[in-house]
Amino acid sequence: MDTSRQIEEVRERLERARRPVALTGAGISAESGVPTFRGKDGLWRNYRAEELATPEAFRKDPELVWEFYEWRRGLLSKVKPNRGHYALAELEKKKEEFAIITQNVDGLHSLAGSRNVVELHGNIWVVRCAVCGKEKEDRTVPMEEIPPRCSCGGLLRPGVVWFGEMLPVDALNKTYELLENTDLMLVIGTSGVVQPAASFATMVKQRGAFVVEINLERTPVSSFMDVVINGRAGDILPQIV
Ligand SMILES: NC(=O)c1ccc[n+]([C@@H]2O[C@H](COP(=O)([O-])OP(=O)(O)OC[C@H]3O[C@@H](n4cnc5c(N)ncnc54)[C@H](O)[C@@H]3O)[C@@H](O)[C@H]2O)c1
Ligand SMILES: [Zn+2]
Known part of the structure; x- marks a missing residue:
């Protein structure tokens, strides 16, 4: 047909x-x-999304993970x-x-x-505290501080579901x-x-x-x-x- x-x-x-x-x-x-993950534009500094969009990556290097999200948020703020x-x-x-x-x-x-x-x-414009769980919308690009912190002192993370998460x-x-x-x-x-x-x-x-x-x-x-x-x-x- x-x-x-x-x-x-x-x-x-x-x-x-x-x-x-x-x-x-x-x-x-x-x-x-917006680059897809599996397309050739999905790479950031030669990392695959599967290497950065994970809880393990965030535990190991929250700054690196946030830099990746800063890049994505920067792109998305313009589209x-x-x-x-x-x-x-x-x-x-x-x-x-x-x-x-x-x-x-x-x-x-x-x-x-x-x-x-x-x-x-989830949504990339939401941030969630990794310690107290509090969530809020935040469209700041770029963030004032990387990685950003919650008022409780805990690290904030992007409000998206990472590989391996529920x-x-x-x-x-x-x-x-x-x-x-x-x-x-x-x-x-x-x-x-x-x-x-x-x-x-x-x-x-x-x-x-x-x-x-x-x-x-x-x-x-x-x-x-x-x-x-x-x-x-x-x-x-x-x-x-
Ligand atoms: N825009 C976003 O929010 C965004 C972007 C990249 C990845 N992600 C995340 O990554 C995961 C990737 O899985 P996925 O299956 O969504 O994406 P994917 O990157 O795995 O696949 C994208 C699919 O879209 C098709 N495609 C590309 N351009 C198209 C077009 N113009 N019209 C129709 N089809 C087109 C491709 O052939 C491919 O099958 C998701 O969980 C998502 O959360 C989100
Ligand atoms: Zn908190």
Whole structure:
């Protein structure tokens, strides 16, 4: 099937869907200029994200980890949502029940106007005290002090989920509730290798929901999909919505 026929099919399915959800990953923000982790721009000073975005790395060298986040926060402070984010925000206006489950920490869905957003991996604009657990929003770029400290004296850390950490319970509960009730899922710009998100599509598919993947390339979950559209999220989503 050619892409325009696929888009037409998804458009019709979406129109009829009662509780559509989107699962988004770094790919939806790529067109805003945010590097994905696995793309070639994801490296920082030759470190892979898996070497820095971990509790072990933070314990060993909080300054280095914060320098990496300073770089990411600096990048993100300059970017804007793209046509893909806006298309999903538009969809929420048409379908009240529509929700986004995102692995992104950049906050771009909310900035585009989406309100029903579950941030599975936290948000890079939140800082949390590693000692007392207190959380707050902090958009300062650059930070006054690296690593930043809490008023209690403890080290502050980025409010994101690191490799090897548990996902926030509230976000996870909300996610499973959405997955149990959805009849159509769009899987957009995610490599399908980070768990548990990688298993979400197969879960809802087994329940009988219609699953659609939008990605530049094939992924490990492509073979489970009802429709696979290979293209840029910013081109495809406005056509679907
Ligand atoms: N923007 C962000 O907040 C951001 C950026 C990088 C990494 N991360 C974190 O890293 C983890 C990485 O997992 P992931 O699966 O989200 O990302 P990933 O980097 O592993 O994969 C990105 C996927 O997006 C696809 N892609 C790239 N450009 C695209 C485009 N224009 N349109 C459609 N698809 C496109 C790629 O083919 C790839 O499959 C996540 O847990 C996330 O928290 C977040
Ligand atoms: Zn504290």
